[in-house]
Amino acid sequence: MIRLQDVSKVYRTDRIETTALDGISVAIEKGAFVSVMGPSGCGKSTLLNVMGLLDAPSGGTVSLDGAPIRGYRDREVAALRNAKVGFVFQSFHLIADLTVADNVEIPLLYRSMAGAERRRRVAAALERVGLTSRRDHFPTQLSGGQQQRVAIARAIVGEPRLLLADEPTGNLDSQMGEEIMAVLHELNQQGTTIVMVTHDSRLAESTHRTIRLFDGRQVQ
Amino acid sequence: MCSTLKIALKVLLRRKFFTFVSLFAVAFTLLVLLVSVAMLDDVFGPQGPEDRPDRTLVVLKAELSGEHSRRNGWAGYGLLSRTLPEMPGVERSTIFAMPRKLTTYHEGRKITCFTRRTDGEFWKVFRFDFVEGQPYGDDAEAQALPVAVLNESARDRFFGPGSAVGKTFELDGRRLRVVGVVRNVPSLRFLTFADVWLPTSLSRSDGYKKSLVGDFAGAMLLAPGARAADVSGEFARRVGTVPIDDDRFKTLSASASTLFSAVASFFVFEGLDSKRPGVIVGVLWLLAILFMGLPALNLVNLNLSRILERASEIGVRKSFGATSGALVRQFLVENIVLAGLGGVVAAVLTAIVLAVLNRSGLVPYATFTLNLRVLGWGVLLTLVFGIVSGVLPAWRMSRLHPVGALQGRFE
Numbered sequence: 001m002i003r004l005q006d007v008s009k010v011y012r013t014d015r016i017e018t019t020a021l022d023g024i025s026v027a028i029e030k031g032a033f034v035s036v037m038g039p040s041g042c043g044k045s046t047l048l049n050v051m052g053l054l055d056a057p058s059g060g061t062v063s064l065d066g067a068p069i070r071g072y073r074d075r076e077v078a079a080l081r082n083a084k085v086g087f088v089f090q091s092f093h094l095i096a097d098l099t100v101a102d103n104v105e106i107p108l109l110y111r112s113m114a115g116a117e118r119r120r121r122v123a124a125a126l127e128r129v130g131l132t133s134r135r136d137h138f139p140t141q142l143s144g145g146q147q148q149r150v151a152i153a154r155a156i157v158g159e160p161r162l163l164l165a166d167e168p169t170g171n172l173d174s175q176m177g178e179e180i181m182a183v184l185h186e187l188n189q190q191g192t193t194i195v196m197v198t199h200d201s202r203l204a205e206s207t208h209r210t211i212r213l214f215d216g217r218q219v220q
Numbered sequence: 221m222c223s224t225l226k227i228a229l230k231v232l233l234r235r236k237f238f239t240f241v242s243l244f245a246v247a248f249t250l251l252v253l254l255v256s257v258a259m260l261d262d263v264f265g266p267q268g269p270e271d272r273p274d275r276t277l278v279v280l281k282a283e284l285s286g287e288h289s290r291r292n293g294w295a296g297y298g299l300l301s302r303t304l305p306e307m308p309g310v311e312r313s314t315i316f317a318m319p320r321k322l323t324t325y326h327e328g329r330k331i332t333c334f335t336r337r338t339d340g341e342f343w344k345v346f347r348f349d350f351v352e353g354q355p356y357g358d359d360a361e362a363q364a365l366p367v368a369v370l371n372e373s374a375r376d377r378f379f380g381p382g383s384a385v386g387k388t389f390e391l392d393g394r395r396l397r398v399v400g401v402v403r404n405v406p407s408l409r410f411l412t413f414a415d416v417w418l419p420t421s422l423s424r425s426d427g428y429k430k431s432l433v434g435d436f437a438g439a440m441l442l443a444p445g446a447r448a449a450d451v452s453g454e455f456a457r458r459v460g461t462v463p464i465d466d467d468r469f470k471t472l473s474a475s476a477s478t479l480f481s482a483v484a485s486f487f488v489f490e491g492l493d494s495k496r497p498g499v500i501v502g503v504l505w506l507l508a509i510l511f512m513g514l515p516a517l518n519l520v521n522l523n524l525s526r527i528l529e530r531a532s533e534i535g536v537r538k539s540f541g542a543t544s545g546a547l548v549r550q551f552l553v554e555n556i557v558l559a560g561l562g563g564v565v566a567a568v569l570t571a572i573v574l575a576v577l578n579r580s581g582l583v584p585y586a587t588f589t590l591n592l593r594v595l596g597w598g599v600l601l602t603l604v605f606g607i608v609s610g611v612l613p614a615w616r617m618s619r620l621h622p623v624g625a626l627q628g629r630f631e
Binding site for chain 1: 224227230231234235532533535536537538539540541542543544545546621622623626
């Protein structure tokens with residue numbers, strides 16, 4: 001599904017050079033549920049951003065579906081993200097001005113798709129996360145768990161094959177966290193490849209495989 | 221585009237305070253511009269008697285200059301009578317005086333009115349709306365017949381609201397017979413405006429006939445298909461052949477141009493070549509843009525400050541496939557929708573302000589209207605305002621790095 005070959009990421013400012021990732025080589029197979037663990041600042045989120053084509057690596061190669069990504073031109077990576085990748089963020093990042101349905105619809109707005117088809121897909125995604133009755137609510141009217149479920153609906157509405165979740169339960173209590181994990185496992189069983197960053201070893205144990213990072217290097 | 225519009229409206233409706241502040245700035249700016257456009261339209265637009273500006277060339281200004289002397293002002297009858305007749309490419313031409321304020325007494329009442337002396341062709345070059353009667357013709361001018369055309373206001377003041385044709389009144393020591401009554405012409409239409417029109421030959425003396433600089437103007441109605449540049453060129457050639465019988469002056473200059481450039485050159489931009497209306501239009505646009513500049517900058521600042529507020533949204537949209545171009549489009553559409561709403565508010569306010577101005581009598585017989593032409597300019601100005609104030613913030617927002625935007629960093 002996605003392969004990273006000797007990937008590094010270095011952030012440079014005027015005086016400081018910070019190595020966030022150093023020689024990472026990882027292959028995520030189709031249908032896998034992989035967790036990424038490590039202490040704060042070890043490069044977990046950076047790894048996820050590189051996998052999701054949100055950030056270009058400083059060195060090495062990222063291949064998606066066997067095709068290496070070159071150039072990282074805005075239009076091309078935007079199209080790849082739209083078609084193949086879905087994101088779930090720790091702090092949900094729902095747009096407060098838009099209703100639940102409008103938030104979920106966002107990835108479809110950047111495809112040439114008829115309005116009726118968009119509405120059908122939004123309804124299907126909301127049904128999968130059990131929030132059909134909340135479609136016209138605004139994010140601030142929902143609980144944390146419900147907001148994260150909206151974020152998951154938004155991530156899967158475009159039917160991406162790769163779902164990248166950055167601490168999806170980090171802002172939730174344990175019960176809501178379990179609900180979200182249940183949704184993610186169900187999606188994985190239905191064929192979605194998932195890479196999830198987490199601090200929680202219990203959640204990591206429930207995935208197929210765990211990648212451990214320390215100071216930007218892969219230790220396991 | 222439909223969904224972009226929908227999102228734009230939702231964003232504006234949800235952010236009521238921002239929308240209110242922005243709308244106020246946009247609406248007030250556009251209000252001032254629309255009122256200005258409506259006034260310009262009242263002066264220059266194709267309406268009233270001057271309904272064929274594209275086919276009309278006018279001669280307003282003349283100048284005599286010599287080594288030590290210079291005299292300029294309205295054109296003189298002598299200049300116009302030597303240059304306008306039988307001009308190739310011209311269907312009709314007319315020579316008429318500029319309005320003059322006169323006071324008279326009628327049945328014990330003091331009446332002040334503006335009079336204008338014209339030839340008979342005046343009524344064919346300019347098309348007045350006759351309420352009753354008809355214009356006087358060339359015979360009245362040739363025979364100095366004591367006739368006059370009144371506007372409705374003058375008719376009411378002299379005779380009351382009934383029919384006036386055939387009735388007489390005294391003006392400037394002559395008794396005149398009314399042959400026609402026309403609808404009021406706004407005073408800003410300074411080629412045609414008057415309360416009373418009468419033949420030029422009714423002047424007390426014929427000294428005016430020789431003057432090269434005086435208080436007259438000329439207008440030419442171009443024949444269909446004739447080129448204005450050719451007629452202007454021929455007029456300039458003829459001006460060069462007019463003899464100057466005053467030793468103090470060596471050169472006579474005058475030009476035939478459209479009403480817009482002639483007026484702009486005469487009043488607003490004296491010294492500019494009236495044959496270059498493009499420069500004048502450019503200057504007017506520059507003034508409009510400068511006037512829009514301050515509120516536009518204000519809106520730019522407001523929008524830029526909202527980048528912080530909308531960083532997460534930008535990050536999310538980019539994460540899910542929005543290109544920088546799509547985001548520029550979205551933010552521009554939002555700004556144009558805002559400007560559009562401001563334009564609607566401004567149009568309503570403009571209609572109210574114009575109605576108040578028309579009723580106030582500040583500009584006699586003013587008929588400032590929010591017609592389709594003015595509205596068209598309003599739409600154009602609104603679009604310019606929306607785009608000018610939206611481009612920079614849209615571009616800045618679209619350039620944000622998705623990861624930085626999601627984390628609230630704006631490098």
